[in-house]
Every structure is written in structure tokens, then in C-alpha cells.
Amino acid sequence: MPEDDPHRRARVDRPGDRRRSRRNRRRAHRDARHPQTLAMSHYxxxxxxxxxxxxxxxxxxxxxxxxDTRPTTDPAVPLAVEAARQIDEFYAGKRKRLDLPFTIEGTEFQKRVVIAVTRIPYGETRSYAEIARAAGHPNAFRAVGSVMAANEMHLLVPCHRVVKSGGATGLxxxxxxxxxxxxxxxAEHRDR
Known part of the structure; x- marks a missing residue:
């Protein structure tokens, strides 16, 4: 099957394997771009x-x-401190989007889904079907749900704005x- 086929199935043996695999791919991708990077930090x-x-x-x-309740590993990472500041501003209604560097990873379909989701305006929603159409695969709304379920960039990639076609929020x-x-x-802070 083609790489961007939304119906392609990933092999998953155990629930933890998928998370570890995604984390390892992310680390390998990071290390290839920035070989001097020594470690990932959690804040x-x-x-x-x-x-x-x-x-x-x-x-x-x-x-x-x-x-995420895991403890901080390195509190002095400037990018994490900046992200925390922007998240506080977002939750205070002073910021409508986070402006932080990140890389969109995955198949071409997954990348198109993430890009479509990042374009949903603050205070608005789109259905899984609308995102599938925007990504070029109008019948792949379930695959959009899978991409949203795998999203580890909460708030930065605002998957909370993607809802079911009937208006129900979904997972x-x-x-x-x-x-x-x-x-x-x-919705309350949209026009401020």
C-alpha cells in the first residue's frame, strides 16, 4: 500500500509498543537533524x-x-519555560494559539491532517469528515480519528477542536x- 494510504494498518503487539515505537522514531528523527542533542527533557x-x-x-x-503527572527532569530548559508561559496565557484567554517550534511527523496523509487541524480557528470546531476532506481523503474520517488519538502535541495541534459530525465531542x-x-x-473567549 502507498505510504500515505489512510487505511494502512500499523502492526501493534501491545498498547505500550506503539508509544515506545513513536517515541523512538521521534528521538531518531531528532538525532538525525541535531546530532549534538544529548537528551530529551520533560518539564x-x-x-x-x-x-x-x-x-x-x-x-x-x-x-x-x-x-501528564510525571516529574520534571530538567526545569531550566528555556523552550519548556517558554511553552509553560504560553500555555498559561492560553488558559487565561490572552493567547489564541501556541507559537512554538515543532516538527510534523508521519505519513503524508498524517501530515496533511495535522496541518488541517492547526488551521482550525480558535473557538471553532471541524468534524473528522471535514478534516478528512481537507487532507484529500474524504472517506478517511476514521483514519483522522486515529491521527488525533496519536497526537502528543495537545494545544499546539488543537485536536480538541475536532468533533464528530453530529456535534458530539468525541474522545x-x-x-x-x-x-x-x-x-x-x-467559545467564550473567541471574540476577545
């Missing part, structure tokens, strides 16, 4: 809406995970109630 930031885990290297954000890595709260918060 736990406590916000008004709970903890957020921020994973960085010296050059870019590797993950922003709502609800979210930070929990369905958290997704509903984010959508209501953005």
Missing part, C-alpha cells in the same frame, strides 16, 4: 486546569500532554470532559 507544569507535561530538546517541542487524550471544557472556554 511538568501545573496550570489552573491541571498538570501539563512538556517534552523538549534544545531545538523544538516534542510533546505537550495534558494531564480526547485529556479526557472528554476536559475537551468539553476547552471548547466552551474557547
Amino acid at each position: 511538568r507544569h501545573d496550570t489552573v486546569h491541571g498538570p501539563v507535561g512538556i517534552e523538549t530538546d534544545d531545538h523544538e517541542i516534542l510533546a505537550i500532554k495534558v494531564g 480526547y487524550g485529556g479526557g472528554e470532559s476536559f475537551k468539553e471544557m476547552l471548547l466552551a472556554f474557547e
Whole structure:
């Protein structure tokens, strides 16, 4: 099957294998671009809406995970501190998008999905089917759901703005109630 085929199935033996595999690909990709990078750091930031885990290297954000309670490994990484500041501004309604460096990884289809999601305006939503059409595969709405489920860039790639066609919120890595709260918060602050 072609690389960008949204119906291509990944081999997954155990739930943890997929996460480890994605993490290892991300590290290999990072090391190929920045061979001088020694380690990834994890920064736990406590916000008004709970903890957020921020994973960085010296050059870019590797993950922003709502609800991540792991401890901080290196609190002095400037990019993580900047990400925390922007997240606080986002949660205060003073910022409508995070402006942080990151790389979009995956197949061409997955990249197109992520790009389409990053273009959803603050306070608005799009259905999985609309994102599938924007990515060039109008019948691949379930594949869009899989891309959103694998998203480790919460808030940076605002997958909480992708909902079911009937308007139901659907699943979210930070929990369905958290997704509903984010959508209501953005709708309230949209015109400010």
C-alpha cells in the first residue's frame, strides 16, 4: 500500500509498543537533524486546569500532554519555560494559539491532517469528515480519528477542536470532559 494510504494498518503487539515505537522514531528523527542533542527533557507544569507535561530538546517541542503527572527532569530548559508561559496565557484567554517550534511527523496523509487541524480557528470546531476532506481523503474520517488519538502535541495541534459530525465531542487524550471544557472556554473567549 502507498505510504500515505489512510487505511494502512500499523502492526501493534501491545498498547505500550506503539508509544515506545513513536517515541523512538521521534528521538531518531531528532538525532538525525541535531546530532549534538544529548537528551530529551520533560518539564511538568501545573496550570489552573491541571498538570501539563512538556517534552523538549534544545531545538523544538516534542510533546505537550495534558494531564501528564510525571516529574520534571530538567526545569531550566528555556523552550519548556517558554511553552509553560504560553500555555498559561492560553488558559487565561490572552493567547489564541501556541507559537512554538515543532516538527510534523508521519505519513503524508498524517501530515496533511495535522496541518488541517492547526488551521482550525480558535473557538471553532471541524468534524473528522471535514478534516478528512481537507487532507484529500474524504472517506478517511476514521483514519483522522486515529491521527488525533496519536497526537502528543495537545494545544499546539488543537485536536480538541475536532468533533464528530453530529456535534458530539468525541474522545480526547485529556479526557472528554476536559475537551468539553476547552471548547466552551474557547467559545467564550473567541471574540476577545
